[in-house]
Amino acid sequence: xxxxxxxxxxxxxxxxxxxxxxxxxxxxxxxxxxxxxxxxxxxxxxxxxxxxxxxxxxxxxxxxxxxxxxxxxxxxxxxxxxxxxxxxxxxxxxxxxxxxxxxxxxxxxxxxxxxxxxxxxxxxxxxxxxxxxxxxxxxxxxxxxxxxxxxxxxxxxxxxxxxxxxx
Numbered sequence: 001x002x003x004x005x006x007x008x009x010x011x012x013x014x015x016x017x018x019x020x021x022x023x024x025x026x027x028x029x030x031x032x033x034x035x036x037x038x039x040x041x042x043x044x045x046x047x048x049x050x051x052x053x054x055x056x057x058x059x060x061x062x063x064x065x066x067x068x069x070x071x072x073x074x075x076x077x078x079x080x081x082x083x084x085x086x087x088x089x090x091x092x093x094x095x096x097x098x099x100x101x102x103x104x105x106x107x108x109x110x111x112x113x114x115x116x117x118x119x120x121x122x123x124x125x126x127x128x129x130x131x132x133x134x135x136x137x138x139x140x141x142x143x144x145x146x147x148x149x150x151x152x153x154x155x156x157x158x159x160x161x162x163x164x165x166x167x
Contacts, residue, residue, distance in 0.1 A: 016022075031038065040046060065074045079084050090097040100107065110119040115135040120129035125147050132141035149159025 063074070065072060076086060078084050088098060092098075110131065112120050113131070114132055115133050117133070119131040120128060121130075127146045127149070128144075130141070130143045130145070133145075134140050144160060146159050
């Protein structure tokens with residue numbers, strides 16, 4: 001019961017088997033696996049509840065859901081109507097620094113975009129595409145803007161270009 005008391009177990013291997021639930025209540029819990037694997041396995045739900053989650057990874061990593069039936073979705077969601085965001089950022093230098101792909105279905109972006117809010121693609125003040133739904137059909141806007149594109153010379157026709165090679 002003394003807050004300063006300590007239980008220390010030193011062993012080559014520690015194997016604990018519990019037939020019921022196991023509970024650890026502490027101010028903090030540190031589990032160090034060194035260079036070994038730390039494996040959490042359950043056939044039930046792994047439920048993590050925290051004030052914040054911070055994962056720092058140094059090698060290629062993935063979050064995978066293996067779907068075996070319809071509606072087994074992976075959802076990343078920010079709740080609460082505050083000035084909060086979901087930010088996906090990459091410092092990669094490859095042509096696919098951020099790669100969003102669908103190999104069998106469609107890609108849907110902005111399906112629930114609120115009226116009078118914008119979906120923007122591109123750099124503001126340079127070249128940008130903006131979709132602006134509105135509560136009335138006459139207020140709907142879609143714009144492609146090239147702020148500083150070349151307006152003269154050989155490249156003038158390419159500052160905004162819609163082209164079809166064979167169709």
